[in-house]
Amino acid sequence: xxxxxxxxxxxxxxxxxxxxxxxxxxxxxxxxxSQVPEHRQRWMSSSQDT
Amino acid sequence: xxxxxxxxxxxxKGTRFMGALLLLGVPTLVIFAFFLSPEDDNMKDAVRLLxxxxxxxxxxxxxxIMTGIGSVFYLWKKSRWWDTVAHASAEIGLIFCGxxxxxxxxxxxxxxxxxxxxxxxxxxxTLVLFLMLLxxxxxxxxxxxxxxxxxxxxxxxxxxxxxxxxxxxxxxWWENNTLHQKSSLTDGKLENLTLFTLFLGLILxxxxxxxxxxxxxxxxxxxxxxxxxxxxGVLQERIAESTASSAKTIIKEDGEEEVI
Numbered sequence: 001x002x003x004x005x006x007x008x009x010x011x012x013x014x015x016x017x018x019x020x021x022x023x024x025x026x027x028x029x030x031x032x033x034s035q036v037p038e039h040r041q042r043w044m045s046s047s048q049d050t
Numbered sequence: 051x052x053x054x055x056x057x058x059x060x061x062x063k064g065t066r067f068m069g070a071l072l073l074l075g076v077p078t079l080v081i082f083a084f085f086l087s088p089e090d091d092n093m094k095d096a097v098r099l100l101x102x103x104x105x106x107x108x109x110x111x112x113x114x115i116m117t118g119i120g121s122v123f124y125l126w127k128k129s130r131w132w133d134t135v136a137h138a139s140a141e142i143g144l145i146f147c148g149x150x151x152x153x154x155x156x157x158x159x160x161x162x163x164x165x166x167x168x169x170x171x172x173x174x175x176t177l178v179l180f181l182m183l184l185x186x187x188x189x190x191x192x193x194x195x196x197x198x199x200x201x202x203x204x205x206x207x208x209x210x211x212x213x214x215x216x217x218x219x220x221x222x223w224w225e226n227n228t229l230h231q232k233s234s235l236t237d238g239k240l241e242n243l244t245l246f247t248l249f250l251g252l253i254l255x256x257x258x259x260x261x262x263x264x265x266x267x268x269x270x271x272x273x274x275x276x277x278x279x280x281x282x283g284v285l286q287e288r289i290a291e292s293t294a295s296s297a298k299t300i301i302k303e304d305g306e307e308e309v310i
Contacts, residue, residue, distance in 0.1 A: 001084075001095045002089075002094045002095040002096070002160075003094065003095050003096045003160045004095070006096060006099070006156050006157070006159060006160050007084070007095060007096070007098050007099060009156050010099045010102060010103070010152075010153045010156040010157060011080070011083075011099075011102055013149070013152055013153065013156075014102045014106065014149050014152075014153055015076065015102075017145065017148075017149060018145070018149075018258060018262075021145055021262070022261070022262060022265070025060075025262065025265045025266060025269060026059075026060070026061070026265065028269050029059060029060030029061075029265060029268060029269050029272070030059060030060075032060075032269060032272035032273060032276065033059055033060055033268075033272060035272075035276055036272050036275045036276060036279075040275050041268070041271075041272065041275075
């Protein structure tokens, strides 16, 4: 396969950067979600009165 | 009272489904891009960067257009929801735009024999977009009243989005000042498997954008909730201080008659 170095560099950088960003987003979400009550997390559809 | 069961995540059924789709889809795309799709007559195997560069470029545009839409709606409705959408999309747009520049540069070396060409209008306008997105995000970090901050950012968001049609049309408007070819998607020159792999890349990048957008929106929403809670705490402290000081004044004015 020609230009293999360029191909691998392009693909690894693209997939790698997106994976790292996604991972950091999940971690940040975990930290922030633990500080906010569930009823103020507007996407939570499972909230129910007890 | 609210649910006892507490969730400490920004994920939901929808994002988990999209995540599973990406976990299956990305290896499939790699197989198609590297092994099943044919090489190009001119570019040879370097064409395999098409499947990551072009979808990333298209969704960088989508992200910036979304920032523009969010900004316009914020200026119109003054809604925190739209401001959060605009902010989330700008951050993702910056990452996509950065990757477009990097993968484009890597692709340009074997294809055009250069990493960067200042005379290429599309390269320069894409760099301008990247810098404008950086400026948008930097502006959001400047300490200010949340409403003023959102208003300033929205104005920059709208101006940034205006750049998109210029980048998109640049290869036609300045066709002598670009190394880029006109759209490969519409000229009908791509082979079936190349076209299929490109569409697979587009769909997966779209799912990736939606996944990132959903999580980033929720992170932004939580940040504002915490910021508001902090502001409310300060406000309550001020009210308590003010009440206490006015209570003392009443005692001074009324002398011995009123004791609180």
